[in-house]
Each structure stands twice: as C-alpha cells, then as structure tokens.
Amino acid sequence: MRIKTRFAPSPTGYLHVGGARTALYSWLFSRHAGGEFVLRIEDTDLERSTQDAIDAIMDGMNWLNLDWDEGPYFQTKRFDRYNAVIDGMLEQGTAYKCYCSKERLEALREKQMENGEKPRYDGHCRDSQCSHGADEPHVVRFRNPQEGSVIFDDKIRGPIEFSNQELDDLIIRRTDGAPTYNFCVVVDDWDMEITHVIRGEDHINNTPRQINILKALGAPVPEYAHVSMILGDDGKKLSKRHGAVGVMQYRDDGYLPQALLNYLVRLGWSHGDQEIFSIDEMKALFTVEAINKSASAFNTEKLQWLNHHYINHMPAEEVAVHLAWHVEQQGIETRNGPELKDIVKLLGERCKTLKEMAESCHYFYQDFSEFDADAAKKHLRPVARQPLEAVRAKLAAIADWTPENVHDAIQGTADELGVGMGKVGMPLRVAVTGAGQSPGMDVTVQAIGQARSLERIDRALGYIAEREAQA
Known part of the structure; x- marks a missing residue:
C-alpha cells in the first residue's frame, strides 16, 4: 500500500509548535515509508480564516523545510465537489434536510441540559413526512447509524470505541449552503487517497463521525493516530503565556530550524536514549508506534541547549545562511568585514541563539562611538x-x-x-x-x-x- 499522509491546518492563526509537531510527524511517517505528503488548508471557517494566517503557515512549513508532494489544497475552492457529494447523499437517503428553527434547537438544548442529558439533536426531521417549500431555510444532516458502535484502532492509543447512540445527526451543510468542516475533511481524505491521518487528540471525538460518513459513501477508512497535547513547564496547556506563539517567532528569536525540528520530534517520540537526530536519521527511525500517549512538556532551556549544539556542530556555512537574516535585521553591513561563517566559528561557543550572535558581532563590521x-x-x-x-x-x-x-x-x-x-x-x-x-x-x-x-x-x-x- 502506498502511504499518503496530510497536514491540514485551519488558517485562523499562526502555525504554532503543536501544529508544527503534527506536521513533522505526518511528514516523517510518509518519508519513512517512501510515501507522499499533502498540504491542505482547511479554510471553511470564512469568518476567522485570514490570508495572513495562510502566509504564516506556508512560511513556517518552508522555514522548517517540510516539503509537500501535493497541494496546498484549499477547501473553499472545492465547495462544488462537496455539494455534489451531499446532493448524492440526499438522493440515496444517507442525508436529509432539517427544517428545525434556531429557537426549537435552543429550547431542546436547554431542556436536555436541565435533565442532565448530553445536548444532541433529537432527529425531529429525520423521518418527517412534512412538505416544505423549495426555498424554505434548512440545513442538511448526515443520517448517522442509530445502533452499534464505531471502533477504530488508534496507532498511538490502541482501540477506541464510540456508541452510535452518543453521536447525533451531524450538520453537513449549513443554511447558507456552505458545507461543514467535518464533512469537507471526509471528502478530502477520500479524494486525496489519504491512508493515514496523524493529528491532535482534540480531533478524537470527530473521528467516529468521519468514519461513519466515509462508510456511508463507500469510501476507504484511513488509519488514525492522535497525538497528545503539548504542555507548558507549569503543566498547563501550552499557550501564549508560555511564549508559545507562531513557529516563525522561533526564527525571529534566533533558533535554527534543524534545532526546532530535533526538539519537536523528541517532544513525544523517542529512539532509545538518543537526543540528537539529523533529518535523515529521523526519516529512517521514525515510527508512529514509538509516540508516547501522555502529554509532553515544552522546555525552553532544552531547546536552547539543542540550538547551541546545532550552531556549533552544523557546518558553519549552513549556520551562516540563517545568521545572515538576523544580521540584516540588525542593519549590519557585512561587506567590510569577515565572512559570516567566520563569525559563527568565533561566537558559536558563547551564543545560544543566532539573534544573540547578530547582536554580538557589530564591532567586527561597524565602528563604535563610545566604549563600554x-x-x-x-x-x-x-x-x-x-x-x-x-x-x-x-x-x-x-x-x-x-x-x-x-x-x-x-x-x-x-x-x-x-x-x-x-x-x-x-x-x-x-x-x-x-x-x-x-x-x-x-x-x-x-x-x-x-x-x-x-x-x-x-x-x-x-x-x-x-x-x-x-x-
């Protein structure tokens, strides 16, 4: 079987370290098997998706050198395909139109919560015989099986089971005619022949819904692997409080992409006691089965240690390519001074980041007006x-x-x-x-x-x- 994975971020913010690690794991899995890697931009959230976020994702992937074989695909350019599939499902009876008003659904939700029940759609329109006008507002729902269970063998977590009675009839097309995220993902994975889906554990609850839709379409079901979240040093979910902004902030702060990749691959995956991995070693050794089920804690000091190692052990010419960007940001003119590879050799031992190195090399190129x-x-x-x-x-x-x-x-x-x-x-x-x-x-x-x-x-x-x- 030809292995094919995908990284499918939503462009509602920067590419953060959690997303970068997911991309890395998906990329390594495909590269290890000699397969293909797809980049897909899941931009169905029209209100929150932005071009700046798309650019940040692309910049981050390119800086990390996580190259893709297909894409980038954009879901907003595939609406005709999604709607054609939905129309076919309506004809086949695997989906139905729901005319329930917002007020009815809100009242239903409130009553269920008062009774201590899990809020879910009650199937009111599932088998309704009422006639409705062609222009009457409605959504389209997937006719989820009402009996049995969805069981899938997560490649990280083992067997996971969901009762179909816990899954309501998911909306797959909104009133405005736009298909929903969970449905678009299914059609994309089907059309793009994705064999393995590696993604964050926050998607576990989506998986049984997507599997049921795939089965209703007669489409093959990929294998799934859900990666645990990354925590801050304080044990809480990684956020901006921990300095966890976009991946490109790590470039701005003076980290080498090789160091960040090495750090991210070890943030939940291991191969014995080895700490330093080249990209070729990662591709050769990586397996999903070796990913840890438990959450990982981000440690900036460890990342700095790795960065310092790479500054001093990568060829100085390669480090100098990345240093050049920082030197340019400092406004330093380097024509009348040593080559940047020599600066790497001179300052590598004392500088943990390239930003620090750029800030420390002024006197090699520029005269100063005052002594310390x-x-x-x-x-x-x-x-x-x-x-x-x-x-x-x-x-x-x-x-x-x-x-x-x-x-x-x-x-x-x-x-x-x-x-x-x-x-x-x-x-x-x-x-x-x-x-x-x-x-x-x-x-x-x-x-x-x-x-x-x-x-x-x-x-x-x-x-x-x-x-x-x-x-």
Whole structure:
C-alpha cells in the first residue's frame, strides 16, 4: 500500500509548535515509508480564516523545510465537489434536510441540559413526512447509524470505541449552503487517497463521525493516530503565556530550524536514549508506534541547549545562511568585514541563539562611538597606555595578518614589558571591540582587520590621554 499522509491546518492563526509537531510527524511517517505528503488548508471557517494566517503557515512549513508532494489544497475552492457529494447523499437517503428553527434547537438544548442529558439533536426531521417549500431555510444532516458502535484502532492509543447512540445527526451543510468542516475533511481524505491521518487528540471525538460518513459513501477508512497535547513547564496547556506563539517567532528569536525540528520530534517520540537526530536519521527511525500517549512538556532551556549544539556542530556555512537574516535585521553591513561563517566559528561557543550572535558581532563590521563605560573605566587607564602603544607598534609591523602573528605580537609585548597577557590583552580588547568581552584576542583582532584595529587603538590612546589630562 502506498502511504499518503496530510497536514491540514485551519488558517485562523499562526502555525504554532503543536501544529508544527503534527506536521513533522505526518511528514516523517510518509518519508519513512517512501510515501507522499499533502498540504491542505482547511479554510471553511470564512469568518476567522485570514490570508495572513495562510502566509504564516506556508512560511513556517518552508522555514522548517517540510516539503509537500501535493497541494496546498484549499477547501473553499472545492465547495462544488462537496455539494455534489451531499446532493448524492440526499438522493440515496444517507442525508436529509432539517427544517428545525434556531429557537426549537435552543429550547431542546436547554431542556436536555436541565435533565442532565448530553445536548444532541433529537432527529425531529429525520423521518418527517412534512412538505416544505423549495426555498424554505434548512440545513442538511448526515443520517448517522442509530445502533452499534464505531471502533477504530488508534496507532498511538490502541482501540477506541464510540456508541452510535452518543453521536447525533451531524450538520453537513449549513443554511447558507456552505458545507461543514467535518464533512469537507471526509471528502478530502477520500479524494486525496489519504491512508493515514496523524493529528491532535482534540480531533478524537470527530473521528467516529468521519468514519461513519466515509462508510456511508463507500469510501476507504484511513488509519488514525492522535497525538497528545503539548504542555507548558507549569503543566498547563501550552499557550501564549508560555511564549508559545507562531513557529516563525522561533526564527525571529534566533533558533535554527534543524534545532526546532530535533526538539519537536523528541517532544513525544523517542529512539532509545538518543537526543540528537539529523533529518535523515529521523526519516529512517521514525515510527508512529514509538509516540508516547501522555502529554509532553515544552522546555525552553532544552531547546536552547539543542540550538547551541546545532550552531556549533552544523557546518558553519549552513549556520551562516540563517545568521545572515538576523544580521540584516540588525542593519549590519557585512561587506567590510569577515565572512559570516567566520563569525559563527568565533561566537558559536558563547551564543545560544543566532539573534544573540547578530547582536554580538557589530564591532567586527561597524565602528563604535563610545566604549563600554565600566570596561573603559577598568581597563583604559593611564597604566594601559604603554602596553597599548607597544602592541600597536607590533601589530602595525605585521606583514602577514594571521591569528598566529597577532597572537605573537600580543605575547611579545607582554614578554618585553614583563607583564601578564591580561595587562596587554584586556586594554586591547576594550580598544578594538569597545567592550570587556569577546572571543580570543588573536582571532578577534585578526577578524576586525589590521587598519581598523590600529585606528581603534589610536582612539583608545586618545581616550587614555584625556583621562590623564583630567587627573
């Protein structure tokens, strides 16, 4: 059997981490089996669906590199197909027109709730012999079986059973002629030949209704797998309170898509004690049966740890591609400085996110107007003038501008003056970076460049001269 899965988000908001994990699991299941993956936009909620949300979903899928083989399909472009199927069901008697007024349905609901009963349609129009005008407002309901049960073997949770007596006659077409979500899903899965549906556990109650409609249509029933929800660190459902906004916010915050995918795949699935998975490993090892039934807790610190790992273990050239976006957001012009892959190597150990890296690399490309006040007060004192003058002379004399030769100049200055490396290195660090922290001075000075480093040392010496004059 050819495996075919789908990811079918509703465009009523951003692609959040729960949706991204569902998409990942569906994508991995199809890729593992050499099957196909479909992207479908379920936009039947016309009031809440927006183009911005559609764009956010597409952007998120593309950023995560979860490519699809078919789609994106849009339900709003398939209304003719849905209505043709409904018309056929009316002819066959598997659906019927319901003329119950809103007032009658509300009164029925109130009475049922007063009696402690589960609110459900009572089938008033199911076998009604009343005649109605062609233009009389009505909905179309599915004639759900009234006996027996719906049993399906959830690939994560095992056998699940629903009594048909608990399922009322679902509305499949509204008064305005628009087909409803649960019906559109059924026709789509049928037409698109979906073999496996992997989705959130909030859809479990929809599944028996959809299975009954599929059987009424004589359509094959897919296999189902319902994934548990993601909780915040506090054990409550993940929400904006936990910083759980759209997937693209993780890009904006400086996370690599590879790190987020690795984190999401482990948020409910495991393969022994392994924590780090390449995309190829995920595709090779992933099985739905290994997904945990219980809810998973989102841990931002773990995600940061993974991101830091990927920054330092992915090829620097690949990380630099993602860093470039953040550098651009910072308004940094990189033509007159080191390549971004070199920045990744220089700052990778000290930066957990690409945003932090972009914020930390300004001094490699842009001159600064002021020194960090605390660093300058501590290290650009009159006593630092002689070491700075001496190391400047040695740096100016370097013909082959390499980290090794820069290191020799700094070490040589310390040796000549009979002082520790810190007495030379710290004033030099503040002089060329403007701050008190940076990677090693040999690689930092080399990356900043000879001419720019000398100019900044001269400015630091001028700063020291002013302090001496004021003393």
